[in-house]
Amino acid sequence: MDTTVTAPRVTYLNHEHTLASWLLTKDHKRIGILYMIVVTFAFFLGGIFASLIRLELTTPAGDLLSADTYNKMFTMHGVAMVFFVLIPAVPAILGNFVLPLMLGAKDVAFPKLNLISWYLFTIGFLFTVYALVAGGVDTGWTFYTPYSSRASNTNVMATGLGVFITGFSSILTGLNFMVTIHRMRAPGLTWFRLPLFVWAVYSTALVMILGTPVIAITVLALAIERFLHFGIFDAALGGDPVLFQHMFWFYSHPAVYIMILPPMGAISEVIAAFSRKSIFGYAFVAFSSLAIAIFGFLVWAHHMFVSGISVYSALVFSFLTYAVAIPSAVKTFNWAATMYRGAIWLKAPMIWAIGFLGLFLVGGLTGLFTAALGVDVHLHDTYFVVAHFHYIMVGGAIMGYFAGLHFWWPKITGRMYSDIWAKVAAIIVFTGFNLTFGPQFIVGYLGMPRRYYAYPEEFQVLNVLSSAGASILGLGYTLIAIYLVASLFKGERVGANPWHATGLEWTTQSPPLPHNFEKQPVVTEDAYEYTKREIKVV
């Protein structure tokens, strides 16, 4: 690596300095950073709730929090993490930053709409924070009726409104990205030359566009029912509360793929770059993203096997849930095959990516356990399910986010963080994560239900292990914040392409110009032509 890199004179970061130049920016790169700020804050908030939950559960008796407060804690943890961290993290932060760069475009198709999306997101988040300050909400993040319509006295409305508004941010972002990918590609950048991250974002945009409007109308109907005393889901009038569950999961299951597909895209970039090899089976990985997005819409009722749905539809949904495992497995095998006989370069992003592979594998396989009808009756609403989806959402999505963040950080900031501390953090997070959620598989299998603040004494050892793991996990995340912030001031300056990676985003300076490229890039080769490159790995 060249040791004397001087900072570029004009970058997207320094060409304007005022607060207004940030708050009114239409630059996709600055908007990505605006998202990063709000999402990081939400992650911190959600983390505090998680800590309180784990603290309460170190003892069998409900002694730290009251039952009601505990209900609010897991609800607010879920709402903050799902809607304000996992869904926007990779698409809205990394997607916003790198997508137009990867396409060789000056910006997304609708820059003003992009800024509006951020404002909607932030306003939605503020509504949710207001709900918290005003006394919290206790329905669970799923807002099941009648908990959310008749039976709850907490701030369901403000939270619901927050989710509704944020939903529009998600819809508009998806729409923006999809049009950008269709219409803004550089000359020569054909569909099958696109980096796989773009395919992943495209598939995600599809889910955002088709799924999010349904949760929006569901939450709206719920709000009208609650406030104006209309009856849509009201069993007293002959309405069907299970209809709410169908409509909720029609979005909220595909939303899992909004969370996991973009990190999977980031993982494809990282694995190829640090194996110095073309991705194994490019087309399979690309189409598996689309397949996951489409199959993802056909599995929602597997959340409802014990809600009284018919045996036949449960059978079909169980079968389809197994089917969605196939494209996920295709990806995992192809990443492993990419690494096989590659020149593995163990820099920090790669450590995060390998961590992702391990955790996602466990999360995916335990998903199959819960997809099996008979087994699910035993596991439903136990800690087994909690462990399963945390392996996907935290072990998968958040590890993938950090893999991507560490990969693109030098591009975003023009500076390199401490590689050794980043590796240490990855290992701490990996260890802490497994210690937190590994025991929950066992305690769930033994029968401990989720969403209770007290439990029988024989579960205490496993719960203490879990809480201990959570504190290690918290330490790991804090460490990331420290060395990344430190890198902003003390980090070594990097050139355009510190990883010697393929992809147009690495052909412009770091940090990039305000309009990305000096002149319109033209693409003449496939993605991931690492074997054609002569580089010396340090």
Place this chain on the structure above:
Amino acid sequence: MSDALAAHGAHGHAHHPAQQHHFDTLDQQHEAATLGMWLFLITEVLFFGGLFLAYMLYRVWYPAAWSEASLELNVVLGGVNTAVLIASSLTMAMAVRGAQTGLRRATMGWLVLTMVFGLTFLVIKYFEYAEKIEHHHVPGPTFAFPGPNAGPAEIYFSLYFLMTGLHATHMVIGFGILSVILWMAYKNRFSPEWYTPVEISGLYWHFVDIVWIFLFPLLYLVDRAHHFA
């Protein structure tokens, strides 16, 4: 802006004033905008779709209540409104045609007519709602419906107000959009090279009309033939 113009000048061709800096050509900008609007309309289909799903479920469950409650709607006012909206779709299409062919005054005239039809629809809808309020057909504590089907009938009216209310909200938004388009037409912003805003507003307007084309028979015409016979 002057910098941008200078830079464009260096390329040797002048750009249309409506072209944004991040697009290479006006065509690319037009294609992006129309694709964006079509995608947005797809999200709208799913937005309304949730309510159509609820409607289908309860109609299958409670056919008798659906029939009785539907007969309470004013089919004449609903029918007139259907005609008004179909007419507004025609005038909207004419407005787009006017912009395409560069006829500024015709564009403005058709837009005004479209807005008048839109307003007519909303006024008629207002009278319909007033009638429902008078007859205690608004769901909630004051709801009253004779016979054993009061519960499901309340669900019917909940869906009626949600669906038509959401549709009317879209009409109001459409009216606002057309006001802006009218102002832009007045300022002579459109030409045969650049009429994208008129076209995509038209797409939106037609979509809102089509939603009504589904709402009218589903809400007003349940079992109506049987009762007329």
